[in-house]
Amino acid sequence: MNPVTSTSNTRPVRFVDAVPDRFDAEVRRRVDAGARFAGLYATADRGDGGTRLTAVLVEDGALTALDAPLPVAAGSYPSVTALLPAAFWYERELHDLFGLVPVGHPRLDPLVLPLADGAERPCPGSGRSPGRLDPDDLVLPRRVTGSGMFTIPHGPVRSGVFESVEYLVETPGEDVAHIQVRVYAKHRGIEKRFEGMAPAAGILLAERVEGIASVAHALAFAQACETLADAAAPPAAAYIRVLHAELERLANHLDVTTRLCDAAGLAVATSRFAWHKELVLRLVGSLCGSRFGRGVVTPGGAHRIPLIPPAQALADLAAIEHTLLPDARLLMNTSSFLDRLRGTGRLDPDLARAHGALGPVGRASGLADDARRSRPYDAYDRLDLPPARTHDTADVLARTRIRFDEIDAAVSLARQALTMLQTLDPDTTPVCVPVHLADGRALARVEAPQGELLYALELAGGAITRCKPRTASFHNLVLFHETFHTDILTDYPFIEASFGLSIAGVVS
């Protein structure tokens, strides 16, 4: 194995080698020393048939990739989960995709792709295309224990317009004793699909990993490319990127608010926030032609300046703000709404810290880390971003308050970005620099609406050999079943909405 170290001034990433036998202990040692565990993935080696394990850690705000090369014959390695529960889902995903067995893992059930022992596995990074792989639901465990307990299966086809996911709710009647989350039905095999693609097509695929966070995914992908090219987006592009990233955040938080209002049965509020969200999507559409900001970001900058003059966008934004903010104030003073949120779905701050919970979910449980602040990218260091607030009540109400804070901040940042774009001459300002991609490996990080989003990208011969998106949706969803303490079935939609995740991002 020959790790390539890539660093640029703004986004230093440390690539560190570890011995496979001591990989688990090394991850644990670094977490004990203050690092935040941010993910675990693997890459099949095209040459020798081995597999490289990589743990991603955030140490003092900077990313560290800890590599352990497993030789071809090794079908197993010491489980990280045994020492660090936060790796629980990651190792299940690893087992599904590579067939690797983490020895000592407490419950190695299938997660993203249930396959029988000995079946062919996708092995992202190998460069080989597997044949058709059908999920084998016979290998899934079904167990319910306890007196009077039964299981209510929700999904994969759910009631209402939702993404497909299956929640097995184990309950004695009202309380939610345990939830199993099954996400594999939506598995699209995207990590393998990236292989062999040119980066220009890869960024389009990145936009479709988690469609409601298209801009964040494109940004993370583009930043990984820019690290490899040692290039930086020009100032105008940086403002355009912030503008779209913040409008995307606004739309996402409004979506969560709409769902919470719907769960509370507030018909007028549901309609009002759905309207605000529609106005934001229309503003995004008028800026770039796509209501989801697709095709805005490109490696090296942005594809073009906004389609409408900044002054017009500022007026649209002001109109949204004018109707949205009074509604937000009223909602947060509506007692029938707040009563359903208060104390509901509490995520214990110690557990959140141990797991490294991300985004609004983490911030509502006392974790302030935000990539926009700790390692500002694009134009965030040139704009006025209010300091992150955290809450320690850790319930649905706290998560909602965090989202409303972020709604205020997103409107402000979008306005600042538009104001800066107004000062630039659209005819003479470059929005994109040429990128000459060098082969190698990069790790990029942005703050998506759902929380920290990581992209690990490897290029060889100008084509993608491995691309691993690590979404906040994947990282946070495992915490879902930890939030039902005294909560009952009717609290379920509130807790689910308050996480604000996308299943497409969990299982891509």
Next chain:
Amino acid sequence: MPWAIRGLRNGVLTTPYPRRPDPYADQFPASLRIRDDATAGDADISTLTALCPTGALRTSDDGRLQLDHGACILCGACVRARPDLITGQLGSETARLSRDALVVPEALQTDQALSALQAELAERVRALRRSVHIRHVDAGSDGAEEWEIQALLGPVYDIHRLGVFFTASPRHADILLVTGTGTHGMAAPLRRTLDGMPRPTVVIAAGTDAISAGLIRPSYATGAGIGALIPVDVWVPGSPPSPFSLLHAILLALGRVPARASTHPQADTSEAGGPR
């Protein structure tokens, strides 16, 4: 009480579509088109087809440039490279009654075939009249399609005013609205949902992913759209399709907007939203 007053504050927000045209629907760049004045030589065609990440741009049997809306993800690479040949097309009425009609120019389909499709569909939906229930199934979407479908329930599109409702149970559903690429994991649940619906049924493939799996194919985990899994009646492209395009698809299924042979340039915005 304060909410009730708030609800009245901004008046009626709902679109007049399909009774009258909606400017937003008419001005939305929901698709691309090959320019009428385009004279593409073989070299131009091979440049463009090489540029297209999903193979939506291709050479037709008679050597002309062809655009498959069912595979186009609107990335705009072709428009940026050759604005003299490909351009954005305004207008949201992008749904069609056959897969072939999404391919332009020269859909293989004749007007006669279209009329036959229409008549057959009209026969099936005749009993539905003004009370229609839709069951949505995500068969491997990226999540954006669901947002656009949810928007139909909001005050701007307010699909309930048209007598169309979403239902949780397939037993109550008339229309199956499917998003996503048709993953192997969703094949059985999708089939079971359709089988659980009372006959007759109408199936809408919503989005480029549902039609052809777009950029996601080829993949070990998904087929090329839902057409291989269940029979589809209405195809609405888009990545994702906007709410107006989805509305068009639903109304087209019900015979409440006129059908068109293909996404052709002259099928322009001026005739959008004509009442039946």
